[in-house]
Amino acid sequence: MKLLRRSEWALLAFILVYSSVPTVGGLIRVLELAGGPTIAPPNPRALADPLPITVHILTSFVFCLAGALQFLPSIKRQHPAVHRINGRVVAIAGCMSAATGLWMTHDYTFPAGLQGSLLYWVRIVLGSSMMVLIVWAVIAIRSRDRFRHTASILRAYAIGQGASTQTVMGIAWIVFAGSEATGPVRDAIMVSAWILNLAVAEILIRRLPKPGTRRTGSARQRSVIDRAKGTV
Numbered sequence: 001m002k003l004l005r006r007s008e009w010a011l012l013a014f015i016l017v018y019s020s021v022p023t024v025g026g027l028i029r030v031l032e033l034a035g036g037p038t039i040a041p042p043n044p045r046a047l048a049d050p051l052p053i054t055v056h057i058l059t060s061f062v063f064c065l066a067g068a069l070q071f072l073p074s075i076k077r078q079h080p081a082v083h084r085i086n087g088r089v090v091a092i093a094g095c096m097s098a099a100t101g102l103w104m105t106h107d108y109t110f111p112a113g114l115q116g117s118l119l120y121w122v123r124i125v126l127g128s129s130m131m132v133l134i135v136w137a138v139i140a141i142r143s144r145d146r147f148r149h150t151a152s153i154l155r156a157y158a159i160g161q162g163a164s165t166q167t168v169m170g171i172a173w174i175v176f177a178g179s180e181a182t183g184p185v186r187d188a189i190m191v192s193a194w195i196l197n198l199a200v201a202e203i204l205i206r207r208l209p210k211p212g213t214r215r216t217g218s219a220r221q222r223s224v225i226d227r228a229k230g231t232v
């Protein structure tokens with residue numbers, strides 16, 4: 001029996017590559033804070049108060065990478081214990097990532113060019129929402145509500161993965177404008193990345209099987225049936 005279908009390998013590879021954009025940069029920062037070489041652009045806030053950023057980077061790394069496994073149907077179906085145990089790790093890591101994100105948002109002293117009031121408030125709202133959504137997803141699966149569970153965790157994951165979309169959009173801005181975005185433009189890029197991710201999550205949630213609709217057969221059989229019905 002194959003562990004994953006080809007489309008699942010492709011999805012996993014896409015999420016891992018996409019997540020690696022901020023997570024690898026973050027690990028370089030953690031090495032620097034542990035006394036290693038200075039490779040990343042300077043972050044005086046991290047040097048002044050390394051605890052929250054170190055916990056943030058490590059837990060965000062686990063949330064993004066281990067979280068990717070949770071979306072693979074083959075793992076859910078064939079290895080439910082792996083899904084359950086990994087899910088607990090992902091839930092704890094996600095809550096710690098969001099909590100430390102909130103901690104830094106509130107306690108770090110940012111120059112105005114790096115965090116205006118728009119970004120401050122959006123970080124506060126979305127960081128808190130990410131924690132609530134993860135807790136909600138756990139409560140939902142304990143009451144066997146798979147739809148709410150998947151919808152909540154997809155929204156939380158979209159908020160977490162905002163970091164990847166923000167990095168990609170920030171790099172695209174440098175390519176087009178020739179310099180790094182700062183001030184209101186930077187705030188707008190950061191917020192737009194989150195809006196984009198949440199819009200994608202809502203599209204995916206609309207495609208989830210609705211509660212009460214029972215789907216039987218393998219994914220391959222269902223896809224053949226769907227095609228025959230003209231529903232895909």
Ligand code: HEM
Nearest residue numbers: 022026029043045060097101102104105123127160161163
């Ligand atoms: C779960 C996915 C996330 C990843 C992969 C991630 C990644 C990172 C990384 C790598 C850094 C360090 C930047 C540096 O070295 O200068 C960082 C910092 C930070 N993150 Fe996140 N993050 C995530 C989620 C969040 C969320 C949801 C919030 C919102 C509350 C947030 C708020 C922050 C803040 C305020 C900083 C400090 C930025 C600075 O000092 O310039 N992060 N994040």
